[in-house]
Amino acid sequence: MRWTVLSDNRSSDDSKLLTEHGLSILLETERHCILLDTGASDVFVRNAELLGIDLDAVDYVFISHGHNDHAGGLRYLLQQNSRAQVIVSSEAVVGHYYSKRHWLHSLTAEWPDVQKERLMAIDETCEVAPDIHVIARIPHVHPMPKGNEYLFVEDKEGNLIQDDFRHELALYVGGLLFTGCAHSGLENILAACPWDVHTVVGGFHLLDGQETEEEVAALSQKLKANYPQTLFYTSHCTGDNVFKVMKNVLGEQIQSFKCGTMIG
Secondary structure: EEEEEEOOOOOOOOOOOOOOOOOOOEOOOOEEEEEEEOOOOOOOHHHHOOOOOHHOOOOOOEEEOOOOHHHOOOOHHHHOOOOOEEEEEEEHHHHEEEEOOOEEEEEEEOOOOHHHHHHHOOOOEEEEEEEEEEEOOOOOOOOOOOHHHHEEEEOOOOOOEOOOOOOOOOEEEEEEEOOOOOOOOOHHHHHHHOOOOOOEOOOOOEEEOOOOHHHHHHHHHHHHOOOOOOOEEEOOEEEEHHHHHHHHHHHHHHHEEEOOOEEO
């Protein structure tokens, strides 16, 4: 198994790879080639070209939720790949999402037309293909990230209501758990995963200035105690200071990634 970061907020200073506020990771296994989210634009396509990666080989595209920084690039993948199936929550496709952080602005992705036979609309946890499990309707038993307080969805009457992230999915493949942005909370996603997890990859939606350092440290202590053998890789919506606090607790158990990171 190998995964490569094609789009992220961060890159090496000397890298020719492009960055954006978005996330896209290519996951390759013995059976499948899965694109985990598509970033906000065609950045993942251009970075794939620079890295010598052929996106025609992708057979599944997994969209973790309806926000444009994860689904905005889908149309660019479909323009050059005529066979990949799209795994997404049925609610993510039709939802209209907004943020009130700093100012009111839309987070809704521009959804392309997807042929019915290529769309895998998911409403419950299931196995969509051999060794590919999708986790849906994640129970919110543990606290959710405080940054969610700025995030809203439009109801049937056109009113903005707090987003409960029923449109968020997580993906499990052979011990690797992809969290997308983890709006449902890292603890909740892990608790909803009934399989052994050796690696967690994705954003944790722990923004600098939201949770206190004490709260981040407490979460990290729980992860260390409850998942002592699990490796955590994060970037995108995990703040720099948040990562430092988590690193102080988890040590080598947590690592950061950026555009071009290749593991496996």
